[in-house]
Amino acid sequence: MEKIRLKYLQIHPDDNVLVALQDLPVGYEILFQDKRFILKKAVRAKHKFTIADFDANHEIFMYGVLVGKLNYYLPQGSVLTVENTRHASGEYTVKQRKLDWIKPDVSLFANKTFKGFYRSNGKVGTANYWLVIPLVFCENRNILTLKDALEDKLGYNIQSKDYSQEVDLLLAKYKAGASVDELMQMDLNASTALATKERVFENVDGIKFLNHELGCGGIRMDSDALCGLLAGYITHPNVAGATVISLGCQHAQASILREEIRKRDAEFEKPLYILEHQQEGTEAVLMNKALKMTIAGLSQANMQTRQDAPLSKLCIGLECGGSDGFSGISANPAVGYVSDMLVTLGGSVILSEFPELCGVEQELSDRCLDDQIAQRFVSLMTTYNAKAEADGSGFYMNPSPGNIRDGLITDAIKSAGAAKKGGTSPIVHVADYPELADKPGLNLLCTPGNDVESTTAEVAAGANIVLFTTGLGTPTGNPIVPVIKISTNTATYQRMPDAIDINCGTIIDGEERIEEAAHRILEYVIQVASGEEMPKSVLLGQDDFIPWRRGVSL
Structure with missing residues (x-):
C-alpha cells in the first residue's frame, strides 16, 4: 500500500486543534471533515491551529485531554502561541479501574532471546x-x-576524537597574524580518532x-x-x-x-x-x-x-529530552508500542518524569491495577506539584524555550505527548525515588523531568536498557546502562548522527507505521542488550550521573 505524507493531523477524535506536519503558508486551505477554511497565518511544522472560532477561555484539547485555555478570542485557522494560550489540565482523583487493553501481536519476538549476564538473584x-x-x-x-x-x-x-591538532592549527594561524575573520573561516578537519x-x-x-x-x-x-x-x-x-x-x-x-x-x-x-x-x-x-x-x-x-536470556528479563526505562511537537506522534507512541510488546512478553518498563504526566493523571490513575496503587500515584503527583507551586515553579513552568519554539507551548501539551511512551497496558506498580520499579509490567517512578536526574533514577530502579526519545537532539547517556537515542524527526537525525541511533521521523514522513518502527526499535534493543551493537551514547562515553537532591526540579 502506498504511504502518503500528510500535511496536518488530528491526533485524537476529541481534539479541537490540528498539528501541522509540514510548514503551511498563510492562506493555505484546510480540508478537515466537513470544514473548509483558510489559515490566518503561516503555521510552522509541529505547531497547532484551531479548527473553529473560539472565544476567550475556550478549552483546548489534544490527545483527547485538556491541555490549555485561550486568553482571548481566536478565529478558525489561528496558530496557538504562548501569547494566546495558557496551561490548563483536568482535575483528577482515584475513580475507577480501566484495565482493558489490546495486547500487540508479539509472535515475531515470542522465541527471541538476548545474551546477557545472569546474577545470583535471577536478574540479567x-x-x-x-x-x-x-x-x-x-x-x-x-x-x-x-x-x-x-x-x-x-x-x-x-578514545574519542582528539581536538589538539585543531588547536595547533588555530594557534599557528594566530601567531602568523591571522585576523578574527580568518580564524573563524578556517577549515578544521585535521585530527583523527585515537586507537582503542x-x-x-x-x-x-x-x-x-x-x-x-x-x-x-x-x-x-x-x-x-x-x-x-x-x-x-x-x-x-x-x-x-x-x-x-x-x-x-x-x-x-x-x-x-x-x-x-x-x-x-x-x-x-x-x-x-x-x-x-x-x-x-x-x-x-x-x-x-x-x-x-x-x-x-x-x-x-x-x-x-x-x-541466552528471554526478553522477559529486559527492564526498559522510558525517557525523553529535547522534546518537540512531533514527539507525541512519532517516537513516543512508537516507544509506547515497544512498551506494550515487552509487557506482553513478560518484561518490565519504567515510565518516570512526573512533571511530564501533568494532564494525563486521570487516565494513568484509572489504569492502575487497584485503588491503593492509584492512590499512591495521585498522592505523589499532588505532593510534588504542591511543592513546586510553593516554590513558585508549578508543573506549568516545565516547557523549556526549545520545547516552546518547537510547538510544546503548555506543560499539558508536552506531558500528554510524553506519556505516550508508556503505551496502554495496566500500571502494576508506583514507586517513589529512589525505590525499585522493575516489576513485570508497566511501572511508574516519581522523578523530575530533568533528563539526567530521571535517567539516573530509572537505572537505579532497575532499567537495564533506556529508550530516550528526542526531537531537538541530546547526547545524554548513563554510566552502566545503554541509552538508545530515538529521533522524532528526520532533520534532527540527519543533523546529529553521532548522537542518535534510530530515526522515527519516518513516521512523520509517511514511510513507516508506528508498529513497524516499534519492531525496528525492539530488534535494535535485542542487539544492544546482547552486546552486539553499541549505541552512540556509549561510544561517546556519555556517563551522565546526577542524583536528585529531593527538591523542586522540573
Whole structure:
C-alpha cells in the first residue's frame, strides 16, 4: 500500500486543534471533515491551529485531554502561541479501574532471546561493569585519582576524537597574524580518532566512577536517598561489584548503604569493598587498598560470560529530552508500542518524569491495577506539584524555550505527548525515588523531568536498557546502562548522527507505521542488550550521573 505524507493531523477524535506536519503558508486551505477554511497565518511544522472560532477561555484539547485555555478570542485557522494560550489540565482523583487493553501481536519476538549476564538473584544484565563510588563529595578527588590510575591501563578509556591538532592549527594561524575573520573561516578537519586499547578484562565492559556532590552538608533525606540510589546501582544486574570510598564522618554512612542494599537484594553476593578514609589514614594507604581490591574484583567479574536470556528479563526505562511537537506522534507512541510488546512478553518498563504526566493523571490513575496503587500515584503527583507551586515553579513552568519554539507551548501539551511512551497496558506498580520499579509490567517512578536526574533514577530502579526519545537532539547517556537515542524527526537525525541511533521521523514522513518502527526499535534493543551493537551514547562515553537532591526540579 502506498504511504502518503500528510500535511496536518488530528491526533485524537476529541481534539479541537490540528498539528501541522509540514510548514503551511498563510492562506493555505484546510480540508478537515466537513470544514473548509483558510489559515490566518503561516503555521510552522509541529505547531497547532484551531479548527473553529473560539472565544476567550475556550478549552483546548489534544490527545483527547485538556491541555490549555485561550486568553482571548481566536478565529478558525489561528496558530496557538504562548501569547494566546495558557496551561490548563483536568482535575483528577482515584475513580475507577480501566484495565482493558489490546495486547500487540508479539509472535515475531515470542522465541527471541538476548545474551546477557545472569546474577545470583535471577536478574540479567545487558552489560558487566565494575563501579567505584564515593559515599560523599569529599572523596571525589580520590575517585578521580583512581580513575586516572586505572581506566587507561585497563583499556576502558573512551578514545574519542582528539581536538589538539585543531588547536595547533588555530594557534599557528594566530601567531602568523591571522585576523578574527580568518580564524573563524578556517577549515578544521585535521585530527583523527585515537586507537582503542585492548581490554585487560575482556568480559568486563568497563569500570565506572560515579562522582557526585551529595553525602553530607544537606538534609538527611538527601543523604539517605543517595544511599538508596547508590544501592540501586550496586545491586543493578549490569554491575558485577563495587569499590566504595567513605570519608567516615558524613551523613551518608556505610551502614545506611548496606541496609539499602539489603532492601533491594536480601541475599546480596556480589563483591563489595567499602573503605573509610579516616580509618585507613594516609591517601597512599587508602589508594593502595582500593587498587588491590578493585583489580581483585575485576578478576572475579571477568569470569562471567553472556548467556541466552528471554526478553522477559529486559527492564526498559522510558525517557525523553529535547522534546518537540512531533514527539507525541512519532517516537513516543512508537516507544509506547515497544512498551506494550515487552509487557506482553513478560518484561518490565519504567515510565518516570512526573512533571511530564501533568494532564494525563486521570487516565494513568484509572489504569492502575487497584485503588491503593492509584492512590499512591495521585498522592505523589499532588505532593510534588504542591511543592513546586510553593516554590513558585508549578508543573506549568516545565516547557523549556526549545520545547516552546518547537510547538510544546503548555506543560499539558508536552506531558500528554510524553506519556505516550508508556503505551496502554495496566500500571502494576508506583514507586517513589529512589525505590525499585522493575516489576513485570508497566511501572511508574516519581522523578523530575530533568533528563539526567530521571535517567539516573530509572537505572537505579532497575532499567537495564533506556529508550530516550528526542526531537531537538541530546547526547545524554548513563554510566552502566545503554541509552538508545530515538529521533522524532528526520532533520534532527540527519543533523546529529553521532548522537542518535534510530530515526522515527519516518513516521512523520509517511514511510513507516508506528508498529513497524516499534519492531525496528525492539530488534535494535535485542542487539544492544546482547552486546552486539553499541549505541552512540556509549561510544561517546556519555556517563551522565546526577542524583536528585529531593527538591523542586522540573
